[in-house]
Amino acid sequence: MRWLNLFIMLLFAALMLYATADLPGHADPQAPASLHVTPTYIENTLKDTHTPNVVTSVLADYRGYDTLGETVVIFTAGLACVLVLMKRKANDKTALSKHHRSDRM
């Protein structure tokens, strides 16, 4: 079973590496994103949103879904920290009261 897992993972890795060959080069001016999406944002930001900062309008308006997801991720990570640390503290307290161990602080 382990070898099967390894084989599937290697297969997917090979597939991803094969797919990267078709990606446009880094900061290629002829890439589709640089030809259509970026000029549209830069030209229409002031007209659409009255926001001189293109970064802000892309972050909060054109790509609002992404930022909403980021905020949810941050808040969820905070809640997960709370849950993990609360459980650890409760465990420490019970261990201290049961065994009176001085090396656990």
Next chain:
Amino acid sequence: MIKQHYQSIIVQTVCSLLIPFIQLFALYVIFHGHYGPGGGFQGGVLLAVSVILQRLYLGQKISYQKFSPEMAMAFGAVGLLIYGLAGAIPMAYGASFLDYGHLPLFWVHDAERRALGILIVEIGIGLGVFGTLVLIFDNLVGERW
């Protein structure tokens, strides 16, 4: 007199002088996101820093009376709720999710409405980041919590 955590008059004076300016700068960073570097994430971190500095120099007992960890969690949730509502309210006016041009701000025209929508969203992000960071700090160093 209540016993304070950091028994140094210099540290207490400097911190109590610094905190309002840090908070003012945090608000500036949030509201300046339209015109330059800045935005909700950075401003939220600065707000959290002001509360963490207060925790450090006042000590847990007094600082929790001023701003409790429960409040921090509530702030984070409210920030997320503001963002979600800014996305959901335009849907009630027949637009798609997060289309700030259809927020019910009838006294301004469409593009200005989008700018205000971005501002509302940035405030929501700021509150969310602020609450979350204070919450993580309180859980790492706090005793009661």
